[in-house]
Amino acid sequence: MSAAALAARGGVLSQVGLLAGRSVVHAMRAPAQLVFPIVFPLVLLAVNTSGLDAATKLPGFPTASYLDFALAVPFMQGALFAALNGGQDLARDIENGFLDRLALTPMSGGALLAGQLGGALFTGVVSAILYLLVGVAIGAGIAAGVGGALVLLVLAVTICMAFACFGTFVALRAGSGEAVQGFFPLFFVLLFLSSAFFPRDLIEQDWFRTIATYNPVSYMVEGLRSLVITGWDTGALAASFAIAAAAIVLFLALSSRALRTRLVRT
Amino acid sequence: MSRIGRTRSVALAVAGRGLHNTFTNPALWMPSVLFPLFFFIAFAGGLSNVQNAPGFEYGAGYTAFQFGFICIQAAAFGGVFTGFSVAADFEFGFARRLMLAAPNRGGIVIGYVLWAMARAAFVIAVVFAAGLISGMSFEGSFADLVALLVLSLAVSIVATLWSAGIAMRLRTMQAGPAMQMPIFILMFLAPVYVPLALIAGWVHEVARFNPVTALLESSRGFIAGDPTKVALSAACLVVLFVLAASWARGGLRSAERAG
Numbered sequence: 208m209s210a211a212a213l214a215a216r217g218g219v220l221s222q223v224g225l226l227a228g229r230s231v232v233h234a235m236r237a238p239a240q241l242v243f244p245i246v247f248p249l250v251l252l253a254v255n256t257s258g259l260d261a262a263t264k265l266p267g268f269p270t271a272s273y274l275d276f277a278l279a280v281p282f283m284q285g286a287l288f289a290a291l292n293g294g295q296d297l298a299r300d301i302e303n304g305f306l307d308r309l310a311l312t313p314m315s316g317g318a319l320l321a322g323q324l325g326g327a328l329f330t331g332v333v334s335a336i337l338y339l340l341v342g343v344a345i346g347a348g349i350a351a352g353v354g355g356a357l358v359l360l361v362l363a364v365t366i367c368m369a370f371a372c373f374g375t376f377v378a379l380r381a382g383s384g385e386a387v388q389g390f391f392p393l394f395f396v397l398l399f400l401s402s403a404f405f406p407r408d409l410i411e412q413d414w415f416r417t418i419a420t421y422n423p424v425s426y427m428v429e430g431l432r433s434l435v436i437t438g439w440d441t442g443a444l445a446a447s448f449a450i451a452a453a454a455i456v457l458f459l460a461l462s463s464r465a466l467r468t469r470l471v472r473t
Numbered sequence: 474m475s476r477i478g479r480t481r482s483v484a485l486a487v488a489g490r491g492l493h494n495t496f497t498n499p500a501l502w503m504p505s506v507l508f509p510l511f512f513f514i515a516f517a518g519g520l521s522n523v524q525n526a527p528g529f530e531y532g533a534g535y536t537a538f539q540f541g542f543i544c545i546q547a548a549a550f551g552g553v554f555t556g557f558s559v560a561a562d563f564e565f566g567f568a569r570r571l572m573l574a575a576p577n578r579g580g581i582v583i584g585y586v587l588w589a590m591a592r593a594a595f596v597i598a599v600v601f602a603a604g605l606i607s608g609m610s611f612e613g614s615f616a617d618l619v620a621l622l623v624l625s626l627a628v629s630i631v632a633t634l635w636s637a638g639i640a641m642r643l644r645t646m647q648a649g650p651a652m653q654m655p656i657f658i659l660m661f662l663a664p665v666y667v668p669l670a671l672i673a674g675w676v677h678e679v680a681r682f683n684p685v686t687a688l689l690e691s692s693r694g695f696i697a698g699d700p701t702k703v704a705l706s707a708a709c710l711v712v713l714f715v716l717a718a719s720w721a722r723g724g725l726r727s728a729e730r731a732g
Contacts, residue, residue: 250658259666260671262522392507
């Protein structure tokens with residue numbers, strides 16, 4: 208009996224497992240997809256930590272170490288790369304007809320979505336653990352302690368899933384890898400126009416501070432950062448988890464609708 | 474027609490075609506404009522308070538400080554984007570036809586360089602206008618402005634020769650990261666956010682010996698009306714030009730061998 212037939216008999220969980228396994232194997236077989244999202248944010252962390260260390264001398268800067276302040280940024284960048292890769296994988300499946308063939312099997316739409324997100328989740332977990340280990344190894348301190356480090360990982364993976372759901376939605380809606388890539392600069396604009404690199408209350412330019420205040424990415428970063436530099440800041444954590452969870456729900460719903468539309472077309 | 478005349482006609486034809494393609498297709502010119510413009514907005518807008526850190530000394534203000542970086546970055550990435558176009562020309566077969574038709578193939582590379590320089594000048598003009606609109610102060614003279622443009626165009630030449638060398642060797646658009654990443658890393662291992670003296674850790678040591686540091690200091694010196702390390706920058710650019718030209722020449726030979 209084929210794996211797909213087994214999955215059809217085994218229910219939704221088996222279906223999810225099969226597709227997620229395929230997604231993870233694909234990520235492992237394309238080292239560039241795994242290595243670049245991990246290495247690039249660490250290089251930028253090193254550069255920014257050295258380049259902006261002087262900012263910690265400003266009155267009101269929340270920590271004496273820019274490394275502690277900036278440690279949240281690689282988690283966000285890792286999430287962006289995971290979203291990009293996950294979206295591109297799905298777009299490729301659409302372009303080469305794999306999704307159409309899956310549509311002929313008894314596989315449920317929910318399982319298809321969850322399975323496709325498996326690769327992004329895997330990349331997110333691996334990169335988040337590495338960022339944390341490297342950060343601590345080069346001298347970052349986690350103010351919230353070991354428990355805080357675990358919550359940091361959970362929050363980072365939740366944020367990663369939020370971006371991956373967005374990537375999935377774009378892939379399903381557009382059905383093209385180029386379209387997914389086209390959205391990548393937008394992610395970076397959101398990151399750079401946030402409080403990722405400077406505390407919001409110390410941003411001098413009013414227009415920039417206003418954009419950063421309305422930018423949800425600021426709250427995601429601040430939630431991650433609070434565990435590193437403040438300790439247990441329930442307000443920052445709640446905002447960060449709430450925005451990430453809301454994004455997951457919203458983009459999963461939109462993805463589900465886009466998938467139905469695409470399968471009807473098939 | 475003399476050898477120089479043949480080279481010039483090939484170079485002008487290649488540059489003219491490139492400029493026509495670039496300015497009639499927004500997908501080609503927009504990234505090279507938006508990328509530096511975005512960095513300019515993000516850095517000058519979001520990080521300006523860092524100019525109040527003890528030891529930060531640059532009289533023209535943080536927007537001008539960042540403009541000095543953006544000029545060099547726009548010029549370098551203009552070269553990289555031109556490298557992408559060279560790779561695309563090879564991937565889609567146009568470059569091979571061009572090499573068959575051109576009486577002097579060196580003219581093809583010169584044409585690509587002229588194209589990149591025009592592109593860089595356009596991007597710098599746009600970012601400069603954006604800077605002036607946002608209140609950036611340019612304290613240099615007209616001569617300083619010209620010197621800044623010459624410096625940026627020289628960077629554009631070196632970056633184009635580097636990228637074209639890779640494009641002509643690999644002849645695929647998948648070579649993009651190989652063109653982009655070394656330049657990106659060199660750019661950011663230099664005083665991007667603060668002057669060299671305020672950079673901490675190992676990056677400070679790397680930045681001291683990174684030629685991009687001298688280029689940035691000169692660029693910012695011209696903007697502030699206080700030319701800095703001009704001779705060192707010129708020397709760095711001459712060395713980089715010789716290396717990049719040799720690299721591009723090797724790439725051209727490789728493409729010729731591949732037919």
